[in-house]
Amino acid sequence: MALAEKASSPLFYLRAQTQWRPVEIAFWLAVLLPYALFPNYLSLASQIAIAGMFALSLDLILGYAGIVSLGHAAFFGVGAYTAGLLSKHGWGEPVSGLVAAAIVAGLVGYATSFVICRFRHLALIMLTLGFGLLLAELANSLGWLTGGMDGLQGIHTWKLLGYFHFDLYGYTAFGYALAVLFVVFLFARRLIHSPFGLSLRGIRENFVRMPAIGAPSRSHIRTIYTIAAAIAGIAGALLTETTQTVSLDSLDLSRSADVLVMLVLGGAGRLYGGLVGAVIYMVARDQFSGIAPQYWYFWIGLLLVAVVILLPNGILGGLAKLALRGSRS
Amino acid sequence: MSAPALAARGLAKSFGSLVAASDIDIELPQGVRYALIGPNGAGKTTLINLMTGMLRPDAGRILLDDADITALPPDQRVRRGLVRTYQINSLFPHLTALESVTLAVCERSRAAQTWWRELSAYPREIEEAYEILCTLKLESVCYRLTRELAYGQQRLLEIALALATQPKVLLLDEPAAGVPREESTELFAAIAGLSRDITVLFIEHDVELVFRFASRIIVMVGGRVLVEGTAPEIAADPRVRAVYLGKTVNKIAAPAAGLPHE
Amino acid sequence: MLPPVFGVLFDGLAYGMLLFLLSVGQSVTLGMMNFINLAHCSFAMLGGYVTVGLMNRYGFSFFATLPCAFVVAAFVSIGFERTLFRRLYRASELDQVLLTVGIVFISIGVAAYFFGTDQQPLLLPAYLRDSLTFLGTRFAVYRLFLLGIALVITIVLVLVLEYTRFGARVRAAVDNERMARGLGINVDRTFAITFALGSGLAGLGGALAIEIVGLDPYFALTYLVYVLIVVSVGGLGSISGSFLAAIVLGISDIAGKYYVPQVGAFLIYLVMITLLMWRPLGLLGRR
Numbered sequence: 009m010a011l012a013e014k015a016s017s018p019l020f021y022l023r024a025q026t027q028w029r030p031v032e033i034a035f036w037l038a039v040l041l042p043y044a045l046f047p048n049y050l051s052l053a054s055q056i057a058i059a060g061m062f063a064l065s066l067d068l069i070l071g072y073a074g075i076v077s078l079g080h081a082a083f084f085g086v087g088a089y090t091a092g093l094l095s096k097h098g099w100g101e102p103v104s105g106l107v108a109a110a111i112v113a114g115l116v117g118y119a120t121s122f123v124i125c126r127f128r129h130l131a132l133i134m135l136t137l138g139f140g141l142l143l144a145e146l147a148n149s150l151g152w153l154t155g156g157m158d159g160l161q162g163i164h165t166w167k168l169l170g171y172f173h174f175d176l177y178g179y180t181a182f183g184y185a186l187a188v189l190f191v192v193f194l195f196a197r198r199l200i201h202s203p204f205g206l207s208l209r210g211i212r213e214n215f216v217r218m219p220a221i222g223a224p225s226r227s228h229i230r231t232i233y234t235i236a237a238a239i240a241g242i243a244g245a246l247l248t249e250t251t252q253t254v255s256l257d258s259l260d261l262s263r264s265a266d267v268l269v270m271l272v273l274g275g276a277g278r279l280y281g282g283l284v285g286a287v288i289y290m291v292a293r294d295q296f297s298g299i300a301p302q303y304w305y306f307w308i309g310l311l312l313v314a315v316v317i318l319l320p321n322g323i324l325g326g327l328a329k330l331a332l333r334g335s336r337s
Numbered sequence: 338m339s340a341p342a343l344a345a346r347g348l349a350k351s352f353g354s355l356v357a358a359s360d361i362d363i364e365l366p367q368g369v370r371y372a373l374i375g376p377n378g379a380g381k382t383t384l385i386n387l388m389t390g391m392l393r394p395d396a397g398r399i400l401l402d403d404a405d406i407t408a409l410p411p412d413q414r415v416r417r418g419l420v421r422t423y424q425i426n427s428l429f430p431h432l433t434a435l436e437s438v439t440l441a442v443c444e445r446s447r448a449a450q451t452w453w454r455e456l457s458a459y460p461r462e463i464e465e466a467y468e469i470l471c472t473l474k475l476e477s478v479c480y481r482l483t484r485e486l487a488y489g490q491q492r493l494l495e496i497a498l499a500l501a502t503q504p505k506v507l508l509l510d511e512p513a514a515g516v517p518r519e520e521s522t523e524l525f526a527a528i529a530g531l532s533r534d535i536t537v538l539f540i541e542h543d544v545e546l547v548f549r550f551a552s553r554i555i556v557m558v559g560g561r562v563l564v565e566g567t568a569p570e571i572a573a574d575p576r577v578r579a580v581y582l583g584k585t586v587n588k589i590a591a592p593a594a595g596l597p598h599e
Numbered sequence: 600m601l602p603p604v605f606g607v608l609f610d611g612l613a614y615g616m617l618l619f620l621l622s623v624g625q626s627v628t629l630g631m632m633n634f635i636n637l638a639h640c641s642f643a644m645l646g647g648y649v650t651v652g653l654m655n656r657y658g659f660s661f662f663a664t665l666p667c668a669f670v671v672a673a674f675v676s677i678g679f680e681r682t683l684f685r686r687l688y689r690a691s692e693l694d695q696v697l698l699t700v701g702i703v704f705i706s707i708g709v710a711a712y713f714f715g716t717d718q719q720p721l722l723l724p725a726y727l728r729d730s731l732t733f734l735g736t737r738f739a740v741y742r743l744f745l746l747g748i749a750l751v752i753t754i755v756l757v758l759v760l761e762y763t764r765f766g767a768r769v770r771a772a773v774d775n776e777r778m779a780r781g782l783g784i785n786v787d788r789t790f791a792i793t794f795a796l797g798s799g800l801a802g803l804g805g806a807l808a809i810e811i812v813g814l815d816p817y818f819a820l821t822y823l824v825y826v827l828i829v830v831s832v833g834g835l836g837s838i839s840g841s842f843l844a845a846i847v848l849g850i851s852d853i854a855g856k857y858y859v860p861q862v863g864a865f866l867i868y869l870v871m872i873t874l875l876m877w878r879p880l881g882l883l884g885r886r
Contacts, residue, residue: 138871
């Protein structure tokens with residue numbers, strides 16, 4: 009009974025859990041399709057990639073650590089304005105803009121995480137909502153900095169890597185957004201499969217038990233909240249750089265609500281849920297863009313009710329259940 | 338003489354007018370198997386909550402290996418080796434048994450703070466988790482989700498989680514609660530098989546199990562310690578019989594005397 | 600001649616009373632079942648539209664529409680409670696948030712469909728639109744009326760809670776749901792009745808709010824934030840907590856808009872965050 013032999017089995021099992029599945033590889037090949045199939049929709053495709061990244065960042069705190077946040081757009085907006093302000097004041101280099109946005113948004117996330125980690129339930133939801141609304145109000149009031157209702161003017165993104173010019177058709181923008189999304193995704197994937205990722209799931213599954221096994225839950229929550237904020241900031245900065253504008257709606261409550269809907273639609277806690285949800289939501293919104301906002305939200309409302317009652321784990325959750333049933337029969 | 342593994346001095350806790358614990362003075366020597374018994378509402382779980390830091394005492398001190406831990410938060414006490422299990426399972430439903438125990442091991446070894454390396458880069462932790470599951474005979478179900486395990490297996494997983502923290506003192510709150518009779522003896526055999534480096538205190542209502550697996554017994558009534566001693570001493574104590582044990586002890590203590598029993 | 604601060608205080612008080620009517624139902628039901636119902640203000644909005652509809656299309660008098668607003672909101676809320684909400688009492692907070700937010704969105708769409716997106720016109724009887732002058736300060740009759748109704752309702756609520764069997768059951772269920780069940784109290788039915796009453800009060804509040812803050816399909820969302828602030832700051836399950844928080848919020852909002860208009864709602868959010876951090880269960884909360 010060689011110890012190594014016994015141990016290789018659980019090790020092998022855990023390693024197998026993290027291997028790339030064929031459907032994942034298919035997904036990442038499929039994301040290149042817009043170049044071939046929808047060349048006129050590349051700017052929409054960029055928006056989808058950005059929304060997917062934003063939803064992924066929310067998944068890290070909601071799907072994996074169980075923190076319901078109604079104010080995640082605050083970090084998106086902070087990142088967007090950071091990149092915008094940098095560009096407006098003369099530094100339009102895209103990649104360093106992302107880094108700066110990640111740092112600033114991460115710092116804001118780190119600061120608020122000290123409050124967030126100490127609360128649960130309704131107080132936590134209200135605090136996230138409060139912080140989001142607070143930041144939005146602040147951005148509105150500091151018109152001299154943010155440009156107020158009109159947004160920031162004079163943003164010009166330099167060539168990517170000194171070579172790729174941001175063209176009108178969005179070829180560069182989409183490639184850029186996709187590349188950043190993929191890198192962020194790899195990072196998130198590694199994080200989920202790390203011991204820290206296991207701790208997050210522990211926090212989500214049974215918060216009360218964590219201190220009883222010696223886990224510093226608050227410290228874990230602060231870490232993931234900071235990381236999620238930084239990623240949301242990168243997504244915001246990407247939006248600024250690819251559209252060369254930034255305005256108050258990057259911090260809006262509706263943006264926080266939209267990303268929540270996207271994540272829930274796709275299925276939280278499944279890494280790909282935010283991406284799938286983003287695709288569906290953004291495509292639908294583009295198709296129905298003629299519809300008045302109050303009717304758009306009517307159908308979203310109906311969808312939310314349907315998802316909660318019928319598909320509580322989102323689309324990916326529903327598919328997983330089907331697959332399980334299929335493999336049993 | 339070495340310091341007791343765990344000691345409480347003058348512990349007291351009240352909830353308004355309800356006195357849950359008063360004047361608790363106990364010492365658990367190293368390696369001994371203690372049973373904590375008493376009628377419902379005697380304050381047994383409260384005592385465990387006080388010792389683990391889930392409740393703050395109104396008065397008194399708690400000493401772990403001669404160090405005063407009264408002010409420490411729960412997760413720090415766990416780090417020092419004072420661990421408890423729960424009467425009602427408090428597990429991670431959607432984690433597998435292996436993942437649950439690995440989680441506990443990683444938290445202890447501080448591997449849980451690493452977010453940049455994969456879990457499979459920590460074979461030592463995974464091995465250790467697997468070993469623990471083996472000692473509790475759970476290795477055959479280690480890949481199953483916790484929520485899919487049988488109740489008795491879940492109770493064992495409760496203990497596995499506690500063991501993963503490498504406890505010096507283990508407080509078990511009714512470990513066999515809800516487990517059918519045949520399985521509870523097995524469960525206790527697993528507890529009895531634990532290393533003598535660990536001091537164990539368990540709350541239990543089943544008198545047979547208590548007398549079989551505990552070398553010393555503490556009896557609590559109404560928030561106070563009534564008496565403490567070895568199993569035969571407790572069995573013979575008339576106060577204990579009057580309050581709690583009753584007929585069953587008559588059966589065990591004096592079977593040959595032909596005393597009438599129902 | 601009274602200094603303008605009295606006028607501001609009076610307006611703030613009236614506004615606070617309005618917020619109280621809108622929030623008290625939410626506070627008690629949250630305290631009892633821990634069910635996060637973000638659609639609460641949709642019922643308020645419904646009450647508002649009932650009043651507008653009955654007055655403008657059927658010629659009801661304003662006072663006659665008020666009990667109708669209450670009753671319709673109460674009934675519709677019971678319909679939702681029986682069919683949808685009760686499935687989620689044991690569900691996660693996220694699911695409760697999502698379901699009720701979905702209902703809010705639906706209600707916005709429905710309201711827009713039947714009434715359009717403009718502010719609803721409301722023609723009150725002349726004496727209600729008048730104002731009294733006292734010590735040189737003008738006091739709007741409508742706000743006096745609002746204060747009066749709200750105080751009467753508050754007194755009735757407190758009396759019911761303290762002196763009736765139903766009130767005793769409500770208090771027991773809020774304090775300790777499991778214990779209450781164990782004592783034989785039908786918590787589900789008590790909750791349903793409380794829920795209906797709370798939504799009815801919200802409907803009444805919505806009807807009374809039209810003159811003060813207007814009515815459009817987004818009412819359900821705009822005032823949701825205020826209600827949530829009142830409830831979380833005041834404390835779940837506490838009528839006096841909601842009362843206190845509503846007055847503080849009402850006066851702060853009006854005073855803020857009067858004295859430091861450039862700051863806007865920033866102050867309110869900051870106050871809420873600070874109070875929540877100090878007392879996460881609310882000022883007078885129990886859970």
